[in-house]
Structures are given as C-alpha cells and as structure tokens.
C-alpha cells in the first residue's frame with residue numbers, strides 16, 4: 070500500500086528536480102561551484118518511487134503536480150494548504166492510519182500534520 074512517506078519522498082525529489090531543471094537556477098548553481106550531474110539519478114529514483122505506488126495515487130499525484138507544480142500539500146487545522154478549503158472531519162486519517170488522502174477540492178495529496 071502506498072503510504073505518505075513514499076509520496077513525501079517523491080515530493081522532495083520533484084522539488085529538487087524542478088530546482089535543477091530551471092536553466093537560470095542551474096547556471097547560478099554551477100557558477101557557485103555545484104556540480105549538477107546527478108539529475109539522471111534523481112529521475113531514475115523518481116521512476117522507481119512511482120513504480121512502487123498504487124496506480125490511483127500516481128495518477129492523482131501526477132495530475133496535481135502538472136497542474137499546480139506540487140502534487141502534495143500539507144494540512145494545517147483541517148485546511149488544505151494548497152487551495153485553503155476546510156476539509157471535513159471525515160477526511161482526516163484515523164489515529165495510526167497511514168492511508169493517503171486526497172483533497173476533494175483541488176486533488177492534491179494531503180500530508181496531515
């Protein structure tokens with residue numbers, strides 16, 4: 070079963086990939102001495118994470134990532150930090166539950182804090 074940990078890892082990887090894929094940022098990073106030669110490894114790790122996820126979460130994550138630039142968003146006080154909709158109490162995971170949830174309003178996967 071796909072847990073929030075995998076999606077969090079995927080989200081972090083995408084942040085990194087977005088960052089190094091921006092030509093202006095990449096140029097700036099190279100100028101200050103960063104060697105950006107690990108991009109292929111990041112992309113491979115991304116594919117590996119996606120391959121281990123359930124199809125429906127891959128679809129939901131990729132759709133939100135393409136649309137908003139992020140596929141995962143934190144929840145604070147039952148408010149989705151992606152679209153600022155207050156989520157119903159029933160949307161919250163049960164204590165100890167590691168099942169993923171998706172915002173019914175914006176479709177981002179939710180990271181309950």
Ligand SMILES: [Zn+2]
Nearest residue numbers: 149152172175
């Ligand atoms: Zn939302």
